[in-house]
Amino acid sequence: MLEVLARIRHRRTRRQLSPYLDGVLSARESRRLEAHLAQCQACRDELAELRATIQTLAELPLADAPRSFALTAAPRQVEALRPAAGRLEFGLRLATAAAAFVLAAIVVSDLLGVPAENEQEGRMAARVELQAAPTEPGVAEKSQQLPSAMAGDNAVTEAPTAPPAGAGAAGEATPVPSYSSDFGAYGEGEATAEPPAGFGEPPAANATETVPQMAVPGVEAGTPAATATPPPLGTVTIGPAGLVYVVQPGDTLTALSERFDLSPEAIAAANGMAESQPLLAEQELVIPGAVYHVQPGDTLADIAAAFGVPEAVIVTANSIAAPGAIGAGEPLAIPGGGALPATEAPSPTAEQPRPTPTAPPMGAQIAPSEPEQPPSGAENQALAEADRDSLAAEDGGPSRETVLRWLEIGLGAGLALLFVSWFLARRRGQA
Amino acid sequence: MLADESHLIARSQSGDLHAFNVLVECYQRQVYNLCLRLLPSAAPAEDATQEAFIAAYRRIDSFHGGNFRAWLLRIAANASYDELRRQRRRPAASLEAAMATQGVAQAPSPAAGPEDEALRLELNVHLQQGLATLPSDQRLAVILRDVHGLSYEELAEVMRCSVGTVKSRIARGRARMREYLMARRELLPRPFRLTSEE
Numbered sequence: 001m002l003e004v005l006a007r008i009r010h011r012r013t014r015r016q017l018s019p020y021l022d023g024v025l026s027a028r029e030s031r032r033l034e035a036h037l038a039q040c041q042a043c044r045d046e047l048a049e050l051r052a053t054i055q056t057l058a059e060l061p062l063a064d065a066p067r068s069f070a071l072t073a074a075p076r077q078v079e080a081l082r083p084a085a086g087r088l089e090f091g092l093r094l095a096t097a098a099a100a101f102v103l104a105a106i107v108v109s110d111l112l113g114v115p116a117e118n119e120q121e122g123r124m125a126a127r128v129e130l131q132a133a134p135t136e137p138g139v140a141e142k143s144q145q146l147p148s149a150m151a152g153d154n155a156v157t158e159a160p161t162a163p164p165a166g167a168g169a170a171g172e173a174t175p176v177p178s179y180s181s182d183f184g185a186y187g188e189g190e191a192t193a194e195p196p197a198g199f200g201e202p203p204a205a206n207a208t209e210t211v212p213q214m215a216v217p218g219v220e221a222g223t224p225a226a227t228a229t230p231p232p233l234g235t236v237t238i239g240p241a242g243l244v245y246v247v248q249p250g251d252t253l254t255a256l257s258e259r260f261d262l263s264p265e266a267i268a269a270a271n272g273m274a275e276s277q278p279l280l281a282e283q284e285l286v287i288p289g290a291v292y293h294v295q296p297g298d299t300l301a302d303i304a305a306a307f308g309v310p311e312a313v314i315v316t317a318n319s320i321a322a323p324g325a326i327g328a329g330e331p332l333a334i335p336g337g338g339a340l341p342a343t344e345a346p347s348p349t350a351e352q353p354r355p356t357p358t359a360p361p362m363g364a365q366i367a368p369s370e371p372e373q374p375p376s377g378a379e380n381q382a383l384a385e386a387d388r389d390s391l392a393a394e395d396g397g398p399s400r401e402t403v404l405r406w407l408e409i410g411l412g413a414g415l416a417l418l419f420v421s422w423f424l425a426r427r428r429g430q431a
Numbered sequence: 432m433l434a435d436e437s438h439l440i441a442r443s444q445s446g447d448l449h450a451f452n453v454l455v456e457c458y459q460r461q462v463y464n465l466c467l468r469l470l471p472s473a474a475p476a477e478d479a480t481q482e483a484f485i486a487a488y489r490r491i492d493s494f495h496g497g498n499f500r501a502w503l504l505r506i507a508a509n510a511s512y513d514e515l516r517r518q519r520r521r522p523a524a525s526l527e528a529a530m531a532t533q534g535v536a537q538a539p540s541p542a543a544g545p546e547d548e549a550l551r552l553e554l555n556v557h558l559q560q561g562l563a564t565l566p567s568d569q570r571l572a573v574i575l576r577d578v579h580g581l582s583y584e585e586l587a588e589v590m591r592c593s594v595g596t597v598k599s600r601i602a603r604g605r606a607r608m609r610e611y612l613m614a615r616r617e618l619l620p621r622p623f624r625l626t627s628e629e
Contacts, residue, residue: 014606015599015602016602017602018598018601018602018605018606019598019601019602022576022583022601024583024598046609049609049613050605050606050609052612053605053608053609053612054577054605056554056558056612057558057573057577057578057608058577058578058580060554060555060558060578061551062460062461062464062578063460063463063464063467063473064460065459065460065463065480066463066473066477067477068455068456068459069455069459069462069463069480069481069484070452070455070456070459070484071448071451071452071455071484071485071488073448
C-alpha cells in the first residue's frame with residue numbers, strides 16, 4: 001500500500017521536475033518535491049540529468065544571422081490583400097452569427113406559431129369567399145329563373161341557353177317602370193311597396209322571395225354606404241350582396257360596361273333591368289363579379305390573369321393609385337370575375353371551367369358552389385408555392401413562405417460560411 | 432529600449448519601412464535561430480526567416496501591443512512550419528540529406544579553440560537530431576524556453592495556449608530530450624558526460 005502511494009508520489013514528482021528547475025512551482029509544491037527528492041535516489045538522478053539537458057540546450061550558441069533580413073521594399077501588393085482577407089473573415093463570422101440568429105428566430109417563431117395559424121385561415125377564407133349572398137340557394141334560383149321566365153312570358157324564340165340575348169330581348173319588351181321599382185326594392189329594401197307590374201307571376205314571386213334575404217343586408221350595409229360614406233367617384237364597393245356600383249351623374253350602361261369589361265346585357269340582367277333603361281345618379285348597380293382577398297405576394301397582373309379579367313378593369317373598379325399599391329388581405333372587387341379555378345396556375349385545363357367575363361351574373365353566382373370545398377392542404381401548399389415562385393420578384397409584401405425560404409437559404413449559406421471560416425482558421429492555426 | 436521599440440512599431444504600422452528594418456536588425460538573430468532549430472538546415476531557415484519578416488511587415492497592423500518578441504517568434508514558427516511543408520513536398524531535399532549538412536551550416540565561433548569547436552559542432556548535431564524527434568509543439572516549447580530563454584508567459588503568448596499547457600509541453604519535451612541524450616551519452620562530448628555524472 002505504501003509502495004503504491006510512493007509510486008504515485010514518484011510519478012508526480014517526475015512531472016514536476018521540469019517546472020521545479022524553472023522555479024515556477026508553488027512554495028508548497030517545491031517543499032513537497034524536495035522532501036521526496038531527499039529520499040529518492042532515482043528522482044535525484046533524473047533531476048541532475050534534466051538539469052544537464054537544459055544546460056546543454058542553453059549553452060547551444062545562437063548562430064549569427066547569415067545576412068541582413070531587412071526588407072528592401074515594402075511588399076505592397078500582398079499587403080493590400082491582407083486587410084481584405086481580414087474583412088472576409090469578419091464577414092464570414094458576421095454571416096455565421098446572423099445564421100445562428102436566424103435559426104433561433106425560425107425555431108422560436110415555429111414554436112409560437114402565431115402568424116402561421118391566422119394566415120392559413122385567411123388564405124382558406126379568400127379561396128372560398130367569392131360572393132357570400134349568391135351562394136344562398138334562393139338567389140341562385142332567382143338568377144336562373146329570371147331569364148327563362150321572361151323568355152317564356154314574352155315568347156321569345158331564342159334558346160334559353162343564351163341568357164344575355166334572352167334577357168336583352170325581354171328587357172326591351174318589358175315596361176321600364178317595373179324595372180326601376182324592382183331595382184328600388186332590391187337596393188333600398190322597399191320590396192313590398194310596389195310590386196313589379198310588367199312581370200308575370202314568377203318574377204314577382206321571386207322578388208318577394210328574395211327580399212327577406214337581400215333587403216335586410218341592403219338596409220344594413222347598402223344604405224350607410226350610400227349616405228354616410230359615399231364611395232369615391234366611380235369605384236365599386238363590396239357590399240354583402242356582391243359588388244355594388246353607385247351610379248354617378250353622366251354614367252351610362254354602355255360606358256360602365258366598357259369600363260368593367262362586361263356586356264351591357266350582363267349588367268342589366270344582374271340588376272333585373274332593361275339595357276335601354278337610363279341610369280339614375282346615386283342608383284346602386286349590382287356588378288356581376290367576385291371579391292378576391294389579396295394574398296401576400298399577389299400582383300395585379302396575376303389576379304387579373306387568374307380571373308381572366310383585364311388588369312385595367314380591376315384598377316378602375318378599385319381606384320388603385322399604383323399597380324404596386326395592393327396590400328395583402330385587402331378585398332379587391334373583380335368585375336366580371338367568376339370563381340377562381342381550382343388551381344391558380346394558368347394552365348389550359350384550368351381555364352376551361354372558368355366563366356368568361358361576358359357570362360351573365362348566373363355564371364358568377366353559380367360558380368361559388370365549386371370552390372365551396374376548401375382546397376386540401378397539399379393543394380394549398382402548391383398554390384402558395386406557385387404564388388411565391390411567380391410573384392417573388394414584385395410582391396407588395398413578402399409572404400411568410402418567401403421569408404422562410406430566404407431564411408433557409410441564408411441559414412444554409414451561413415452554415416457553409418461557418419465551415420469555410422472554421423477550415424481557414426484551422427489551416428492558419430496549423431501554419 | 433522598450434519605449435523605443437513601441438515607437439518603432441508605431442512607425443512601422445504607419446508604413447515606415449525604415450523603422451521596421453530597425454526592428455528586423457534587432458530580432459533577426461533570434462528569428463533566424465528559431466527557424467534554424469525548427470528546420471533541418473540553414474538554407475530553408477534563411478528562407479523562412481525572410482518570409483517571417485515579410486509576413487510580420489504585412490501583419491504589423493494586427494499587432495495590438497503585448498510582447499513584440501513573442502508575436503514575432505510566433506510568426507517565425509509559422510513561417511518555419513510553412514517552409515517545412517514546402518520541403519516535404521519536394522522529396523529531393525530530404526530531411527536526412529539536409530541533416531547531414533547541418534553541422535557545416537553552423538557559423539564557427541572565432542573565440543573557441545579547434546577542439547572545443549569540434550565538440551560544439553558534434554553536440555549541436557546531436558541536439559538538433561534530438562529536437563527533431565520531438566512532437567512539434569514540444570519542440571517549439573523546449574527551443575523557446577531553453578535556447579531562447581522565453582518565460583512561460585511569453586511561451587503561452589507565442590503558442591496561444593495556457594501557461595499550464597506550456598508547462599506540460601516543456602516538461603515532456605525536456606524529458607524526451609533527456610532520454611535521447613542519455614541513450615547517446617557515450618557519443619556526447621565530455622562536458623555533457625561530466626555534468627550528468629555529477
